[in-house]
Amino acid sequence: MSDVVIEVEELSKIYRLGSIGTGSLRQDLQRWWTTSVLKKNDLFFSGKDTNAAAQRQFLWALQNISFQVKQGEALGIIGSNGSGKSTLLKIISRIVRPTNGLVRGKGKVSSLLEVGTGFHQELSGRENIYISGYILGMSKNEIQKKFDEIVAFSGVEKFIDTPVKRYSSGMYVRLAFAVAAHLEPDILIVDEVLAVGDADFQKKCLGKMREVSRADGRTILFVSHSMQAVKNLCDKALWLNQGKMMASGPVSHVVNSYLSGVQQLKLKQQWATPDEAPGNDLVRLKSVELIPQTANPDEPLDIRAALTVRFQFWNMSDDVLLSAGLHLFTYGGDCIFDVPAPATTCDKGIVEGECTIPGNFLNDGSYYISLIILRDTSVVLYHYEECLSFELEDYRENIQWYGKWSGAVRPKLPFALKQSKMALQE
Amino acid sequence: MAAGKKVWDWEISAKTSYWDWSLPELWSYRYLLSSLVRRDFLLKYQQTILGPLWILLLPILTLITYVLVFGKLVGISTGETPKVLFYFSGIVLWNLFSDSFTGTSNTFRENARLFSKVYFPRIVMPAAVTSSHFLQFLIQFALLLLLIGYYGIFQGYRPSFSLWVVGFPIAIVLVGVIGFSLGLLFSVLTAKYRDMVSLINLGIRLFMFLTPVIYPLASVPDNLHWIVTLNPLTPLFELFRLGLLGEGVVTPANLIYSLLFAIIVALAALLTFNKQGDKLIDVV
Numbered sequence: 001m002s003d004v005v006i007e008v009e010e011l012s013k014i015y016r017l018g019s020i021g022t023g024s025l026r027q028d029l030q031r032w033w034t035t036s037v038l039k040k041n042d043l044f045f046s047g048k049d050t051n052a053a054a055q056r057q058f059l060w061a062l063q064n065i066s067f068q069v070k071q072g073e074a075l076g077i078i079g080s081n082g083s084g085k086s087t088l089l090k091i092i093s094r095i096v097r098p099t100n101g102l103v104r105g106k107g108k109v110s111s112l113l114e115v116g117t118g119f120h121q122e123l124s125g126r127e128n129i130y131i132s133g134y135i136l137g138m139s140k141n142e143i144q145k146k147f148d149e150i151v152a153f154s155g156v157e158k159f160i161d162t163p164v165k166r167y168s169s170g171m172y173v174r175l176a177f178a179v180a181a182h183l184e185p186d187i188l189i190v191d192e193v194l195a196v197g198d199a200d201f202q203k204k205c206l207g208k209m210r211e212v213s214r215a216d217g218r219t220i221l222f223v224s225h226s227m228q229a230v231k232n233l234c235d236k237a238l239w240l241n242q243g244k245m246m247a248s249g250p251v252s253h254v255v256n257s258y259l260s261g262v263q264q265l266k267l268k269q270q271w272a273t274p275d276e277a278p279g280n281d282l283v284r285l286k287s288v289e290l291i292p293q294t295a296n297p298d299e300p301l302d303i304r305a306a307l308t309v310r311f312q313f314w315n316m317s318d319d320v321l322l323s324a325g326l327h328l329f330t331y332g333g334d335c336i337f338d339v340p341a342p343a344t345t346c347d348k349g350i351v352e353g354e355c356t357i358p359g360n361f362l363n364d365g366s367y368y369i370s371l372i373i374l375r376d377t378s379v380v381l382y383h384y385e386e387c388l389s390f391e392l393e394d395y396r397e398n399i400q401w402y403g404k405w406s407g408a409v410r411p412k413l414p415f416a417l418k419q420s421k422m423a424l425q426e
Numbered sequence: 427m428a429a430g431k432k433v434w435d436w437e438i439s440a441k442t443s444y445w446d447w448s449l450p451e452l453w454s455y456r457y458l459l460s461s462l463v464r465r466d467f468l469l470k471y472q473q474t475i476l477g478p479l480w481i482l483l484l485p486i487l488t489l490i491t492y493v494l495v496f497g498k499l500v501g502i503s504t505g506e507t508p509k510v511l512f513y514f515s516g517i518v519l520w521n522l523f524s525d526s527f528t529g530t531s532n533t534f535r536e537n538a539r540l541f542s543k544v545y546f547p548r549i550v551m552p553a554a555v556t557s558s559h560f561l562q563f564l565i566q567f568a569l570l571l572l573l574i575g576y577y578g579i580f581q582g583y584r585p586s587f588s589l590w591v592v593g594f595p596i597a598i599v600l601v602g603v604i605g606f607s608l609g610l611l612f613s614v615l616t617a618k619y620r621d622m623v624s625l626i627n628l629g630i631r632l633f634m635f636l637t638p639v640i641y642p643l644a645s646v647p648d649n650l651h652w653i654v655t656l657n658p659l660t661p662l663f664e665l666f667r668l669g670l671l672g673e674g675v676v677t678p679a680n681l682i683y684s685l686l687f688a689i690i691v692a693l694a695a696l697l698t699f700n701k702q703g704d705k706l707i708d709v710v
Binding site: 007015028090091092093094095096097098099100101102103104105106107109111113114117118120122123127130131134135136137139140163 | 433434435436437438439440442454455457458461462464465468469472540541542543544545546618704705707708
């Protein structure tokens with residue numbers, strides 16, 4: 001089990017920015033002239049130029065990434081948009097070449113970077129299963145053996161001979177994933193795009209992938225923005241930021257440091273003068289801040305922490321009846337609550353407000369807060385969406401269960417079992 | 427596995443090589459090839475009324491045009507051979523060349539999305555396109571044989587067969603190889619420089635007039651003879667007609683020239699495609 005199946009050494013990838021289509025013949029000739037005729041080092045390939053202008057034309061999608069993956073491991077790759085996750089997957093999948101460095105591996109690799117690779121709208125479900133299977137590297141035998149299973153998993157039996165262009169998008173996605181789910185590579189590379197479809201189907205997909213990695217001992221590389229999914233599926237994780245490796249190791253450790261790195265961005269926002277602040281002629285936001293009521297502010301927030309939302313805004317008119325509303329949303333966009341602040345008559349100047357969300361009330365997950373400022377209890381003066389966002393970590397004590405806790409909130413309500421005094425037989 | 431030394435199945439680095447075809451790998455993708463050909467046929471004729479009949483209808487319509495325009499109006503002599511047979515043999519073979527050439531030259535442009543999402547040996551795509559055009563050719567070729575039979579039985583046409591009859595399969599294969607290989611070379615160019623697409627479309631039309639499709643080599647004026655003979659397709663078209671219809675001008679030197687051209691362009695195409703193929707995904 002401890003065999004290394006993927007080894008990545010000093011991997012780098014540079015992209016040339018700017019217009020690739022036009023003028024590239026000229027650039028190519030220029031490059032050929034400098035490298036071949038003048039025998040100068042090509043900036044593009046040496047990557048160590050001192051010329052700042054030239055440097056700006058290049059983008060380091062990946063910079064000196066090294067890691068190893070052992071057989072049977074599930075490695076999650078996390079990072080914000082543009083951090084190089086997909087580039088890394090594409091290099092390991094042999095789709096693009098690195099600029100520098102080396103990837104070596106053992107066994108057959110299949111990559112699922114999109115839903116329905118090789119699907120064609122005009123072809124029937126049956127045709128598409130075959131062609132997509134072949135493109136993803138399955139053999140004819142494999143597909144024939146699993147055909148019924150694939151169809152059953154997707155649940156489109158009735159429409160298997162209908163062109164997929166007549167499918168609903170849900171059916172399409174289900175069929176496409178079903179093909180992918182029945183691949184049997186040694187190494188499976190999955191991009192987050194697979195997490196589409198309804199929640200139920202997502203669960204099914206993740207379940208299938210977990211089954212693949214745990215039961216069959218396959219190696220999985222998994223890119224996702226959903227920390228929950230990464231934590232559920234992976235044992236190890238890799239955090240990329242702007243092409244550099246920030247951390248790697250056990251999944252909970254990496255996810256925590258990633259979250260505390262990202263979180264600060266949206267825990268506090270403030271503006272020095274009304275001119276640069278968001279808002280309008282009537283009100284402008286001065287600051288909005290989430291203050292966790294915890295002993296150690298450096299630790300990631302968990303569900304025990306009470307959270308205080310404090311905000312200030314400039315009120316530009318005298319003698320108005322102002323009120324405010326605080327909306328809390330899950331990351332998926334479901335509103336959990338809408339707390340109104342009672343209306344108060346205010347004059348020109350700074351108005352502030354504060355609201356505390358109790359600890360042990362929200363479930364673990366990502367949330368964001370929107371702020372609404374109203375006049376005369378009903379006229380919206382300003383609606384600032386997603387002014388704060390935060391993530392709460394799980395915390396469990398004395399509970400022997402580790403699955404995802406369902407529900408948007410997890411309030412601690414008085415709830416207990418006790419032995420009844422009644423006898424079994426009356 | 428030797429102690430201390432790891433054995434890897436695969437390795438990815440910045441270097442792309444000219445020659446690293448893995449035959450077992452290619453072989454394992456043979457079903458992909460056949461299903462792509464199948465897909466091609468299904469797609470082309472789905473939701474058409476005449477369906478696969480179009481494979482025959484198009485060259486027949488072209489034939490009628492050529493007979494009217496070049497045969498009747500311009501009055502190009504086709505020698506002993508009936509005009510219909512002469513033009514149809516030219517059309518069929520030319521279609522094989524131009525279809526496989528234009529088909530493969532769009533490999534990267536048309537499959538950019540797919541290529542950027544999944545790995546498989548890229549050569550499978552152009553190979554599938556060429557195979558499907560080759561199948562199409564075989565169907566059209568069968569019609570040509572029927573036409574020859576018809577003229578032989580009902581029109582009293584007696585082609586003068588000779589040993590050259592063994593030559594026409596060679597001509598077919600070489601025309602296919604040249605079309606495919608030139609297409610591959612140009613696919614690398616069209617991926618990088620889109621201007622090539624328009625050039626190719628124009629170029630292929632002009633190129634047809636340099637090839638004895640609508641005229642026999644024998645009727646080319648002496649001062650233009652060298653241009654037409656410089657075209658490596660010329661001996662192949664002549665060989666094709668000589669084998670089937672017993673009329674054509676072929677010398678062994680010409681044939682060797684075409685053969686060498688086919689081999690060199692095929693090698694160059696495979697090497698370039700292999701070397702550049704992986705890099706192009708970043709550019710397309």
